[in-house]
Amino acid sequence: MTSLDSRRRKRGWLAGAVCAAVLATGAGVAVASSVSAAPLASTPAVASHPAAAPTGSVRVVTPGERISVAGRTLWLTPKGLNVAAPSSATPSGLNVAEVLPGKVATLSQGDASGALWAGIYRGPVTSTTKVALTFGTRTLQAEVVTLAGKPGWGAYYVFDAKGAAGAKPSISVRSR
Secondary structure (H helix, E strand, C coil): CCHHHHHHHHHHHHHHHHHHHHHHHCCCCCECCCCCCCCCCCCCCEEEEECCCCCCCCEEECCCEEEEECCEEEEEECCEEEEECCCCCCCEEEEHHHCCCCCEEEEEEEECCEEEEEEEEECCCCCCCEEEEEECCEEEEEEEEEECCCCCEEEEEEEECCCCCCCCCEEEEECC
């Protein structure tokens, strides 16, 4: 078995476990089971902006605009979300075409400083869209970003200094 097959199998298992956890709690939106193994097509880099604390509003970004979060870099393209860790030459990616309408897909990266969860929600994103990740009794509000216009999807991210990348959150998406 190749290392790529092993990573795909692990990602499939992880997505299935997260989906089961979400469905078992009866809260939130189920996690899509498909995760892109390769980074998505990139666009030229745009000036990097440090990530601010979640503001409660949706941030509109341009394709390829870099967002720095706890030493990691995120960016959106018309095809989806990319996340690059400082220790990895190849970014992780989620392709929006692989996420079913009304569902979410998520990925996590962690080290001794904590864990970053980032993902895609496929559905309408308005200025009031909120994404929350719940870990047992703790709930974290994610920052929501989207591309200009109405692409029919948005991305979210949250860093938790107390978190471990292997934790299984329950994810909820709400628009008021």
